[in-house]
Amino acid sequence: MKRIIKNILPIITAGILFSACNKDFLNTQPLDKPPASVVWADPSLSEAFVTDIYNVYHDGILNQESMDCISDNALYNFGRAAIMEGNISPDVPGWVNNTYEWGEMYLRIRATNLALENLATASFDASLVDRLKGEVYFLRGHCYNQLLRYYGGIPLIKSSYSLTTPDFSIARNTYEECVNSIVSDLDSAALLLDGKTLGLGRATKDAAMALKARVLLYAASDLHDQTKAKAKSTLLAGFGNYELLGYTSGDQKTRWEKARDAAKAVIDLGKYGYKLDLAAPSSKDQAITDYTDISLSRNGGEKETILAKYYINASTDDWGAWYPRNNTTNGYHGWTSSEPTQNLVDNYEMMDGTKFSWSNTAHAAAPYENREARFYASIFYDGAKWKPRTTDGAGTDPYGEIQFGTYEVGTAGSATTYFGLDTRNSPIENWNGTRTGYSIRRFSNDNVSIVDMNQKQQIPSIQIRYTEVIFNYVEALLELGDEATAKQWLQKIRFRAGLPAFTETGSALMERYRNERNIEMLFEEQRFYDSRRWMIAPATQGEKVRIMVITGKLKAGKTVTTYRYDKNNYDYTYKVQNIESGVENRAWDDKLYFPPIKQPEMDKNDKLIQNPGY
Numbered sequence: 280m281k282r283i284i285k286n287i288l289p290i291i292t293a294g295i296l297f298s299a300c301n302k303d304f305l306n307t308q309p310l311d312k313p314p315a316s317v318v319w320a321d322p323s324l325s326e327a328f329v330t331d332i333y334n335v336y337h338d339g340i341l342n343q344e345s346m347d348c349i350s351d352n353a354l355y356n357f358g359r360a361a362i363m364e365g366n367i368s369p370d371v372p373g374w375v376n377n378t379y380e381w382g383e384m385y386l387r388i389r390a391t392n393l394a395l396e397n398l399a400t401a402s403f404d405a406s407l408v409d410r411l412k413g414e415v416y417f418l419r420g421h422c423y424n425q426l427l428r429y430y431g432g433i434p435l436i437k438s439s440y441s442l443t444t445p446d447f448s449i450a451r452n453t454y455e456e457c458v459n460s461i462v463s464d465l466d467s468a469a470l471l472l473d474g475k476t477l478g479l480g481r482a483t484k485d486a487a488m489a490l491k492a493r494v495l496l497y498a499a500s501d502l503h504d505q506t507k508a509k510a511k512s513t514l515l516a517g518f519g520n521y522e523l524l525g526y527t528s529g530d531q532k533t534r535w536e537k538a539r540d541a542a543k544a545v546i547d548l549g550k551y552g553y554k555l556d557l558a559a560p561s562s563k564d565q566a567i568t569d570y571t572d573i574s575l576s577r578n579g580g581e582k583e584t585i586l587a588k589y590y591i592n593a594s595t596d597d598w599g600a601w602y603p604r605n606n607t608t609n610g611y612h613g614w615t616s617s618e619p620t621q622n623l624v625d626n627y628e629m630m631d632g633t634k635f636s637w638s639n640t641a642h643a644a645a646p647y648e649n650r651e652a653r654f655y656a657s658i659f660y661d662g663a664k665w666k667p668r669t670t671d672g673a674g675t676d677p678y679g680e681i682q683f684g685t686y687e688v689g690t691a692g693s694a695t696t697y698f699g700l701d702t703r704n705s706p707i708e709n710w711n712g713t714r715t716g717y718s719i720r721r722f723s724n725d726n727v728s729i730v731d732m733n734q735k736q737q738i739p740s741i742q743i744r745y746t747e748v749i750f751n752y753v754e755a756l757l758e759l760g761d762e763a764t765a766k767q768w769l770q771k772i773r774f775r776a777g778l779p780a781f782t783e784t785g786s787a788l789m790e791r792y793r794n795e796r797n798i799e800m801l802f803e804e805q806r807f808y809d810s811r812r813w814m815i816a817p818a819t820q821g822e823k824v825r826i827m828v829i830t831g832k833l834k835a836g837k838t839v840t841t842y843r844y845d846k847n848n849y850d851y852t853y854k855v856q857n858i859e860s861g862v863e864n865r866a867w868d869d870k871l872y873f874p875p876i877k878q879p880e881m882d883k884n885d886k887l888i889q890n891p892g893y
Contacts, residue, residue: 315397318397319397319398319400319401320401320402320403321403322403322404322407325394325397325398325401325403325407325411326407326411328390328394329394329411329414329415329418331390332387332390332391332394332415332418333418333480333481333588334387335378335383335384335387335418335421335422336378336588336740336742337377337378337597337599338378338588338597338598338599338740339378339587339588339599339740339741339742340722340740340741340742340802340803340804341598341599341600341602341722341738341740342376342378342598342599343598343601343605343606343614343616343617344374344376344616344617345606345617345719345802345804346376346804346806346807347617347801347802347804347806347807348360348617349362349363349374349807349820350806350807350810350819350820351620351622351623351806351810351819351820351822352619352620352622352623352797352801352802352806353617353618353619353620353623353719353802354617354618354620354714354715354824354858354862354863355616355617355618356614356615356616356617356618356711356713356714357614357616357711358374359862359863359864360373360374360863361373361374362374362871362874363820363863363865363866364863364864364865364866365866365867365868365870365871367871367874367875368875368893369875369876369877369878369881369889369893370878372874372875372877373874375429375874378425379425379426379429381426381430381876381877381880382880384422384423384425384426385422385436387418387422388419388422388423388436389436389439389440391415391416391418391419391422392419392436392437392438392439393439394411394412394415395412395415395416395419396438396439398411398412398415406475409471409475410471410472410475410477412467412471413467413468413469413470413471413472413475413482413484413487414468414472414477414481414482416464416465416467416468416471416487417464417465417468417472417482417486417487417490418482419464420461420462420464420465420468420487420490420494421490423435423457423460423461423464424461424490424493424494427454427457427458427461427494428497428808429873429874430873430874430876430890431451431454431523431524431525431873431890432451432452432453432454432456432457432522432523432524433451433452433457434449434450434451434452434884434887435452435456435457435460436449447883447884448883448884448885448886449884449886450886450887450888451523451886451887451888453522453523454498454503454522454523454524454525454526455522455526455529458494458495458498461491461494462491462494462495465487465488465490465491465494466487466491468482468484468487469484469487469488469491470484472484472487479587479589480586480587480588480589480739482586483585483586485545485548485550485551485585486585486586486742486743488541488544488545488548489545489585489586489743489745489747489748490586490743491541492538492541492542492544492545492748492751492752493743493747493751495534495537495538495541496538496541496542496751496754496755497808497812498526498534498537498538499531499534499535499537499538499755499758500812500813501812501813501814502524502525502811502812502813502814502872503524503525503526503812504525504526504531504534505521505525505526505527507531507814508521508524508525508814509521511814512814512869512872513869514869514870514891514892515869515872515891517891518891520888523888523890524873524890524891532759535755535758535759536755536759538751538754538755539752539755539756539759541751542748542749542751542752542755543752545585545745545748546748546749546752551582551583551585551745551748552582552583552745552746552749553569553572553573553579553580553582553583553745553775554569554579554775555749555771555772555775556771557771557774557775558774559774560773560774560776560777560778560779561652561774561775561776561777562777563630563652563777564652565777566651566652566653566775566776566777566778567652567653567655567656569775570652570653570656570657570775570776571656571725573744573746574656574657574721574722574738575722575724575725575738576738576739576741581739582745583741583744583745583746584739584741584743584744584745585742585743585744585745585748586741586742586743587739587740587741587742588739588740588742589737589739590735590736590737590738590739590740591737592735592736592737595735596735599740600735600736600737601735601736602722602723602736602738603723603724603732603734603736604732604733604734605617606718606719606722606723607659607718607719607720607723607732608659608681608700608701608712608713608718609700609701609705609707609708609709609710609711609712609713610668610672610676610681610682610699610700610701610705610707610708610712611665611666611668611669611672611701611730611732612669612707612708612731612732612733613711613718613732614711615701615711615712615713615718616711617719617802618713618714618715618717618718618719619657619658619715619717619718619719620715620717620824620825620826621715621716621717621824621825621826621827621855622822622824622825623801624646624654624658624660624717624827625637625825626794626797626798627650627651627653627654627658627798628650628651628778628798629642629649629650629651630649630650630651630652630777630778631649631779632651632773632778632779635650637855643853644853646853647660647661647662647663651776651777651778651798652776652777653776653798653799653801656720656721657719657720657721657801657802658717658718658719658720658721659681659683659701659717659718659719659720660681660683660716660717661681661682661683661684661699661716661827661829661844662680662681662844663680663681663720664678664679664680664681665679665680665681665720666679666725666727666729666730667679667727667730668700668730669730669731671707672700672707675700675706675841675842676700676842676843677841678843679727680843680844681699681701681718682699682700682701682702682842682844683699683701683702683713683716683717683827683829684699684702684828684829684830684831684851685697685698685699685702685704685829685830685831686699686830686831686842686849687831687832687833687839687849688839688840688841688842689833689838689839689840690833690837690838691833691834691835691836691837691838692835694833694839697842699842701713701718714826714858714862715824715826715827715858716826716827716828716829717827719802721801721802722738722802723736723738724736724738741803744800744803746772746799746800747800747803747805749768749771749772750772750792750795750796750799750800752768753765753768753769753792754792754796756768757788757789757792762784762788765788765792766780766781766788769781769792769795772795772799773795776799793809793813793815796809797809811872814872816867816871816872817867817869820865820867820871821865821866821867822865823857823858823865824857824858824862824863824865825855825856825857825858826855826856826857826858827853827854827855828853828854828855828856829851829852829853829854830851830852830854831844831849831850831851831852832849832850832851832852833848833849833850834847834848834849834850837849868892869891869892870890870891870892870893873890873891874890875889875890875893876889876890
């Protein structure tokens with residue numbers, strides 16, 4: 280080996296010396312990536328470049344920390360949410376989901392601009408060029424919309440910066456300019472993708488139309504109407520640059536009409552929807568099955584999906600594929616990361632469509648009985664049937680039932696205290712149990728043969744769902760006074776969920792609609808934005824986290840050696856209380872309507888105007 284090295288070294292040295300005499304020696308290409316001239320001359324490499332931009336979705340809605348944790352729906356188990364305590368600032372912005380982060384979005388926006396610039400002169404198959412351009416327009420519209428709905432108006436950059444760009448600073452565009460630009464990109468995408476065949480997970484004409492409907496719905500909402508917003512918030516009323524946050528002129532009614540028409544255009548495609556043609560409410564069991572199939576994109580439920588991110592176990596390690604491990608209970612070796620709150624659970628109706636109430640003695644005595652189907656398909660609650668336990672829990676719980684309470688075991692009068700396997704005192708894992716008394720069931724594979732949570736799953740992360748389009752259409756109709764048509768479409772969703780149609784009118788109907796939207800689209804990144812654009816966040820996100828504490832006391836004369844939920848053996852007590860102050864102290868401040876732009880971004884660009892309250 281030493282001889283080989285000695286023989287090679289002179290050759291390498293001679294090569295270096297020879298190269299040093301060559302004036303083109305420094306004009307080399309990197310060995311780990313092809314040059315731009317090669318990429319944009321090759322259709323496969325061009326497509327690979329565009330495909331990489333889709334990584335902007337990251338884990339989609341299947342992140343370990345759900346966006347619902349920064350709403351009234353859920354609590355994050357492993358850290359206080361600064362945004363929920365009202366103490367974020369440009370220097371300490373708190374957790375920002377990577378699918379909204381300023382630098383991440385602009386990184387991808389630059390990639391879209393590079394792609395559009397180079398595809399404009401590409402010489403390969405014109406049909407492929409148009410398809411790739413359509414996808415890129417969609418992705419740029421998506422990125423800008425993520426920034427817009429989080430921060431308000433942002434700088435619109437339509438060309439790629441280079442080292443020769445004289446000035447990298449740029450002012451924020453108005454909210455209206457941003458909406459118009461995004462809609463223009465999505466219209467271009469729809470035109471270019473019309474008739475194109477694309478693989479799963481790629482943008483389509485339909486996805487562009489559906490995203491446009493979402494953008495216009497947000498734009499029509501009260502938060503983005505200067506008159507409505509300033510009337511409801513003294514902070515916003517005192518902000519001198521409201522054009523960055525919403526419309527300062529024009530007619531809100533016209534904006535609602537545009538939102539209505541955009542949603543109706545998607546509905547008129549006639550291509551999507553699952554079991555929305557029922558003549559009467561579905562049975563409870565069927566409604567549970569149907570909602571689960573929609574959530575897991577199977578057995579026809581995939582007809583709801585307009586756009587999703589797909590996971591293939593062999594090729595991905597995204598945390599979206601680890602969703603069951605991250606969010607199911609510690610008694611199954613999950614992490615219980617994003618936990619439903621009692622605030623959310625109380626919003627689930629009874630099976631007959633009436634509201635749940637703790638003032639109702641029957642409801643209070645058995646809060647998990649006769650609730651609507653989506654509750655059972657979405658939430659793990661005490662006594663819920665799930666999968667067989669792993670070997671370390673099967674002996675203690677041979678029944679595969681969730682245990683969130685504290686129970687007596689032994690003989691009544693001399694029993695010992697037993698902490699459920701899914702509590703923070705679990706004998707299996709005691710560091711990651713629920714704080715609220717609940718965990719997420721939705722989006723986790725219910726195959727009973729998959730017990731070990733340390734396995735990836737291939738459940739798609741839904742980005743745009745057809746039912747959202749219906750809700751967007753319904754909301755615009757309600758705002759425009761067409762309650763009759765709105766009720767017809769709401770009935771379709773209600774019947775599929777096994778619930779009766781609404782009979783309310785006016786503000787009561789709007790309240791029922793808002794709750795229906797939240798329950799149906801739970802953990803789909805809707806609540807954070809809906810509560811803001813409706814300007815109800817002071818009441819919802821400013822509300823303290825309520826939790827459930829459950830105890831089971833043996834009835835007189837009863838003896839139990841292995842615990843199981845059983846009302847014949849136990850008297851159960853359900854106590855609702857506020858979470859401990861040291862976990863999270865929720866408080867609302869109007870500055871939370873629009874989170875701050877990070878201070879490093881402000882320092883780099885002196886033309887940026889910060890959001891109000893910071």
